[in-house]
Amino acid sequence: xxxxxxxxxxxxxxxxxVRSELGHDLRIVGDAGSVDEAVPAILASSPDVxxxxxxMAGGGGRAVIEAVRSQQPSIRFLALSVSDxxxxxxxxxxxxxxxxxxxxxxxxxxxxxVRRIHEGDSVFSPRLAGFVLDAFAGEAPQPMDPxxxxxxxxxxxxxxxxxxxxxxxxxxHELHISVKTVETHxxxxxxxxxxxxxxxLTRWAADRRLV
Amino acid sequence: xxxxxxxxxSVTAGARPVAADARxxxxxxxxxxSDRLIGGVAGGIARHLGIxxxxxxxxxxxxxxxxxxxxxxxxxxxxxxxxxxxxAVQPAxxxxxxxxxxxxxxxxxxxxxxxxxxxTGLWFGGxxxxxxxxxxxxxxxxxxxxxxxxxxGSRWTLSQLGSPLESVVTxxxxxxxxxxxxxxxxxxxxxxxxxxxxLAAAGNVLLAMIVAIGGAALLxxxxxxNMGRQLVEERSSRVRSEARxxxxxxxxxxxxxxxxxxxxxxxxxxxxxxxxxxxxxLRAWLYGRAPDVSGVRLRDAIDxxxxxxxxxxxxxxxxxxxxxxxxxxQLRALxxxxxxxxxxxxxxxxxxxxSVYVEVEADAVSAFVRDQGGxxxxxxxxxxxxxxxxxxxxxxxxxxGSAAVHSRLGAGTEVVLRLPRKPA
Numbered sequence: 001x002x003x004x005x006x007x008x009x010x011x012x013x014x015x016x017x018v019r020s021e022l023g024h025d026l027r028i029v030g031d032a033g034s035v036d037e038a039v040p041a042i043l044a045s046s047p048d049v050x051x052x053x054x055x056m057a058g059g060g061g062r063a064v065i066e067a068v069r070s071q072q073p074s075i076r077f078l079a080l081s082v083s084d085x086x087x088x089x090x091x092x093x094x095x096x097x098x099x100x101x102x103x104x105x106x107x108x109x110x111x112x113x114v115r116r117i118h119e120g121d122s123v124f125s126p127r128l129a130g131f132v133l134d135a136f137a138g139e140a141p142q143p144m145d146p147x148x149x150x151x152x153x154x155x156x157x158x159x160x161x162x163x164x165x166x167x168x169x170x171x172x173h174e175l176h177i178s179v180k181t182v183e184t185h186x187x188x189x190x191x192x193x194x195x196x197x198x199x200x201l202t203r204w205a206a207d208r209r210l211v
Numbered sequence: 212x213x214x215x216x217x218x219x220x221s222v223t224a225g226a227r228p229v230a231a232d233a234r235x236x237x238x239x240x241x242x243x244x245s246d247r248l249i250g251g252v253a254g255g256i257a258r259h260l261g262i263x264x265x266x267x268x269x270x271x272x273x274x275x276x277x278x279x280x281x282x283x284x285x286x287x288x289x290x291x292x293x294x295x296x297x298x299a300v301q302p303a304x305x306x307x308x309x310x311x312x313x314x315x316x317x318x319x320x321x322x323x324x325x326x327x328x329x330x331t332g333l334w335f336g337g338x339x340x341x342x343x344x345x346x347x348x349x350x351x352x353x354x355x356x357x358x359x360x361x362x363x364g365s366r367w368t369l370s371q372l373g374s375p376l377e378s379v380v381t382x383x384x385x386x387x388x389x390x391x392x393x394x395x396x397x398x399x400x401x402x403x404x405x406x407x408x409x410l411a412a413a414g415n416v417l418l419a420m421i422v423a424i425g426g427a428a429l430l431x432x433x434x435x436x437n438m439g440r441q442l443v444e445e446r447s448s449r450v451r452s453e454a455r456x457x458x459x460x461x462x463x464x465x466x467x468x469x470x471x472x473x474x475x476x477x478x479x480x481x482x483x484x485x486x487x488x489x490x491x492x493l494r495a496w497l498y499g500r501a502p503d504v505s506g507v508r509l510r511d512a513i514d515x516x517x518x519x520x521x522x523x524x525x526x527x528x529x530x531x532x533x534x535x536x537x538x539x540x541q542l543r544a545l546x547x548x549x550x551x552x553x554x555x556x557x558x559x560x561x562x563x564x565x566s567v568y569v570e571v572e573a574d575a576v577s578a579f580v581r582d583q584g585g586x587x588x589x590x591x592x593x594x595x596x597x598x599x600x601x602x603x604x605x606x607x608x609x610x611x612g613s614a615a616v617h618s619r620l621g622a623g624t625e626v627v628l629r630l631p632r633k634p635a
Binding site: 013014017082103104127129137160 | 467471472474475487529534566570579
């Protein structure tokens, strides 16, 4: 059964582009151009994966995630944006998106990213890996919860490879571990990113003073 | 597109700075640096009103005969009006702080003025006059303007008045000045009250109140005034940054999206690369990294390098930088080597996307340049490729760093650079 996808983006041209590109391999069950339109439509069609624009009037992708997750927590989100502002990226992940890719991604890469999200994996683009490494850089002065506020050595290694442009499979090969283990590490990082109360995460985003 | 409609309000908001400009046609009242005999007050007023400064000076002198009104106005404006920012066009020599000679002249003028008032009978008499002079001196000690107009420097100096008191209270520290200034004002007020107790008893309470209010105004007035002015300045700068943020949001939703679309379309490679370059530059501007400062921080230098090579070779260069540092010779060498490695990959690998990853650590900087192209067999290297690899390796080793090239047929190539950082 092919993955059921819902596209939320306030640019009609972009939506139709994605529909035609992904339509061959995935099933597009609907699309929406605004937050208000998207939430009821997503709840009605209950897709497997929602492709979500970060920037939209009325609260952006975060608002959609927050409204949908409280009712149907099984729906997964992949953030898709032209913005590489660190704040946006970290923000949407902390709201609950399972991954982040930029809109310049190729159709094949996007298809495979959607599939991986559907299977419960997370999708880290090199840029996201870089942001996370930056956010967790340095010693936490007083980690509230070392389990959440620090990356393990192995997680750091995996993120570095991803930032260097390695696919999960290649990371597994380099570190002599299974692809499944790489995915476990990345999911753990994602969880830390979402749950850590680490002060640096917010301060770091504020320091960069990105729009 | 859809959101041009939705973003309607931001367009009107964008017009705000224009309105602000129109208001600014009349220059703010600032003390002039260039057109200045004493404090630059007359020059500033002349500029503000668009009239000749000589007329303003004459007006001050004439008004000074009316119970010293002009002189009092002048001193107040001197204290309250900000000194204009030094302009880059004017040579620095044009502005000279009032020297000792000028100060001497000022003191003589003041004495002359007082004598003149005394002789003509306009002076309100020694008994009531001297306490006021005392209070005025206290006021001057307290509120002589800061040497520099910028906020944050909480240090107050007397340099603007250049008063003889400077040698007594060795400037700089505000505490003794506050003490002395307050003391002078309080004494002045006290003496004034004591000298006037002969007035009708009924008026005493009222007089005491007026004197107290006057004293309080002398003590705290300029401070309140300054606070108000800072509030206004802060508000206008906030308005500016809000307008900028709104414009950024607007551009983000229009231009950046369009550029992303062009990249996705089946346009020729050159078109996509052009759009990518535009996007990169626009983004750098929007998110506060002005193009003209690129090369100052490592992150900007890497971004600029990636943009340049994308244009030259029509490949996608995905650059990720973790951490950041000021550029120095070491880092310039590193960026140069990274640039060579990327160019090399673009020419030989056949890959359309090249990943660059740079990480700044406490004692070293690492860089990885990776392509997903054909790779090569290190044992059967073409001569030209070998040469470039050598130049990269040589460049790193001269700086105390290292470089390695990993490649396997069919699995792409990665160049790994590592350079120790100069001890700060």
